[in-house]
Amino acid sequence: RDAARHAAAGAATARDAAAGCSGRRVLRDLATVAQALRHRPVTVPLGGGRTLRIDEQALAATAYDAALAPELYTLLPSALRQATAGRAEPLLTLVAQIQVAFAGLFSDGTVSLALNSATACRDYPVAYDRAAPPAIRKRQFARALRAAGTRPFAPFSPQAWIAAVGDGGDSCIDWPDVSRGDDPTAGAERPAVPTLVLEGDLDTNTPSSAGRLAARQFPGARFVELRNVAHTATDDTTGCALAIATRFIRTGATGDTACARRIPPLRVG
Structure with a gap:
């Protein structure tokens, strides 16, 4: 939400302002389109017999991943505005472009999917007990998600946002419980090195x-x-x-x- 507000507010030139571009409007449009895709997902052809299902999760992933490709992020406000007016093609194209760009990070070796997954599943904080069996973890996570409510995830549903962010939420819920050993930094001050x-x-x-x-x-x-x-x-x-x-x-x-x-x-x- 903050990124959308900053991007729209910072880019509010006279032309943008005349077109009604503001962070508040972008978030309203995002909520409108998210609700529509929640109930009526769309499938678009990618060529070569491949298709891409665009639903609320795909839109949430677009909002999250777009910061990795800022030149595409700038197209989101206009694409959302057009989608709310009945022209969905620019948004569907943008979602597909960002999905392909993000997938490329892993397919070309720029980012190691194995290392990324291992780091996230071993080191990131989770809303369940890693020592518990997977079935209990899932119940613990479900309780934590209900307790969090919907506001932190708006304008998306909690389920769509959790599914969109690949290294968070319940993505590691079946990961083996690997003992992390003693934390050598526990209770210790970080060194006063230039940072x-x-x-x-x-x-x-x-x-x-x-x-x-x-x-x-x-x-x-x-x-x-x-x-x-x-x-x-x-x-x-x-x-x-x-x-x-x-x-x-x-x-x-x-x-x-x-x-x-x-x-x-x-x-x-």
């Missing part, structure tokens, strides 16, 4: 709140949030993040970080 955390305010994967938590673990760490930047901070087109990181490595100081607040907004299509 810099760069974070894009459009990152839906590792939000700024998580970046700040990470920075607070190291005494004297510096946290810099970059406006209008998504998951990989050093991908910003101005070179601001890379300049800050390079200066920090060379001198141990971030220096002037004003450029982080002046990165141009993404152009909403």
